[in-house]
Amino acid sequence: MSYQLTIEPLGAVIDVEEGQTILDAALRQGLYIPHACGHGLCGTCKVQVCGGEVDHGAANPFALMDFERDEGKTLACCATLQDDVTIEADMDDEPDARIIPVRDFAATVTRIVDLTPTIKALHLALDKPIDFQAGQYVQLEIPGLGQSRAFSIANAPADVQRSGEVELNVRIVAGGAGTTYLHEKLKVGDRLRLSGPYGRFFVRQSAHLPMVFMAGGSGLSSPRSMVLDLLGQGCTEPITLVYGQRTRAELYYHDEFVALAAQHPNFTYVPVLSNEPDAAEGSDWTGARGFVHDAAKAHFGGSFAGHKAYLCGPPPMVEACIGTLMQGRLFEDGIHTEKFISAADANAQRSPLFKRV
Ligand SMILES: Cc1cc2nc3c(=O)[nH]c(=O)nc-3n(C[C@H](O)[C@H](O)[C@H](O)COP(=O)(O)OP(=O)(O)OC[C@H]3O[C@@H](n4cnc5c(N)ncnc54)[C@H](O)[C@@H]3O)c2cc1C
Numbered sequence: 001m002s003y004q005l006t007i008e009p010l011g012a013v014i015d016v017e018e019g020q021t022i023l024d025a026a027l028r029q030g031l032y033i034p035h036a037c038g039h040g041l042c043g044t045c046k047v048q049v050c051g052g053e054v055d056h057g058a059a060n061p062f063a064l065m066d067f068e069r070d071e072g073k074t075l076a077c078c079a080t081l082q083d084d085v086t087i088e089a090d091m092d093d094e095p096d097a098r099i100i101p102v103r104d105f106a107a108t109v110t111r112i113v114d115l116t117p118t119i120k121a122l123h124l125a126l127d128k129p130i131d132f133q134a135g136q137y138v139q140l141e142i143p144g145l146g147q148s149r150a151f152s153i154a155n156a157p158a159d160v161q162r163s164g165e166v167e168l169n170v171r172i173v174a175g176g177a178g179t180t181y182l183h184e185k186l187k188v189g190d191r192l193r194l195s196g197p198y199g200r201f202f203v204r205q206s207a208h209l210p211m212v213f214m215a216g217g218s219g220l221s222s223p224r225s226m227v228l229d230l231l232g233q234g235c236t237e238p239i240t241l242v243y244g245q246r247t248r249a250e251l252y253y254h255d256e257f258v259a260l261a262a263q264h265p266n267f268t269y270v271p272v273l274s275n276e277p278d279a280a281e282g283s284d285w286t287g288a289r290g291f292v293h294d295a296a297k298a299h300f301g302g303s304f305a306g307h308k309a310y311l312c313g314p315p316p317m318v319e320a321c322i323g324t325l326m327q328g329r330l331f332e333d334g335i336h337t338e339k340f341i342s343a344a345d346a347n348a349q350r351s352p353l354f355k356r357v
């Protein structure tokens with residue numbers, strides 16, 4: 001059984017299967033509704049129900065507050081239809097966005113590589129080719145959990161096309177059900193299911209502006225794919241990657257970026273460590289120390305006007321970078337973010353510095 005969903009202001013009418021979420025139906029039919037976590041935590045996919053009945057599903061009470069439910073709002077990633085429904089959604093027009101409908105994939109684990117003590121690279125051979133924009137992510141079904149988790153694709157689209165494999169870089173989260181499974185139980189040869197591509201974190205190439213990528217923790221995945229894609233395409237705009245980790249042991253793909261910076265005069269690589277022991281304690285690190293936003297501020301002399309910035313990583317890092325960029329005269333239209341939101345961040349995900357919801 002299916003219901004009809006009308007999405008305003010587009011006036012698009014789509015079929016939604018019983019039990020299928022509004023977001024899933026829209027993305028599979030090539031209609032983009034803004035979203036991030038995909039499972040009721042972040043509130044990015046909030047839409048207004050203008051007619052008909054929905055079931056709010058597993059929406060987190062912080063992501064969809066009681067008064068918002070009373071006002072007729074719902075989370076598209078959790079809501080299912082009880083009836084034919086009309087919603088109003090914020091369907092922004094992005095000239096650089098490609099319309100790629102979400103599809104399901106089966107995959108086989110071909111390699112698991114320890115990138116750092118806390119991050120593993122999972123190499124997954126897909127049963128059919130995936131089309132995506134560098135920076136986008138997939139939802140990976142965690143076996144036995146009955147839930148998916150979001151992971152950004154860490155290799156460039158050209159590499160995925162050539163090898164038929166996506167690479168996901170997964171940081172283990174203390175107490176996290178999905179990442180613990182992937183780190184401790186997953187093995188080469190296992191079969192997995194995933195869907196994608198999701199998200200609107202991609203390069204606004206039509207802007208033709210210098211780019212600064214700011215990444216922390218496992219948030220390197222998307223910027224790595226984006227930077228490799230840009231350099232692979234022969235992009236000549238200045239590209240700076242400011243990449244922060246706690247220690248040298250956690251700084252994965254460091255040698256790759258050093259080599260890329262030597263090879264491409266328009267690419268600058270600024271690694272920064274926040275908790276590396278000092279020389280007296282045996283560290284040979286001579287690069288920047290501190291947080292990503294501090295290193296970016298020092299590198300750019302505090303001025304970011306005339307750039308496009310792409311921030312990716314844990315919410316506190318992204319927030320700190322937004323503050324630094326705004327102090328440096330780069331504002332909301334010039335800043336694009338992907339926050340690696342987890343259940344622990346459910347009630348504090350949207351930047352209070354951004355006007356747009
Ligand atoms: C768009 C996007 C892209 C991402 N890309 C990547 C990536 O490339 N690499 C990567 O490593 N990560 C990425 N992430 C993050 C990744 O999805 C999370 O690390 C993952 O969801 C954590 O899953 P988990 O099942 O291990 O933890 P969960 O079980 O979801 O728990 C996470 C944390 O929250 C705590 N917790 C659980 N429930 C609650 C609750 N109700 N209240 C408070 N705390 C709670 C847990 O103890 C744990 O510390 C991405 C996230 C998003 C949204």
Ligand code: FES
Pocket residue numbers: 034035036037038039040041042043044045046063075076077078
């Ligand atoms: S995408 Fe729906 S709440 Fe995060």
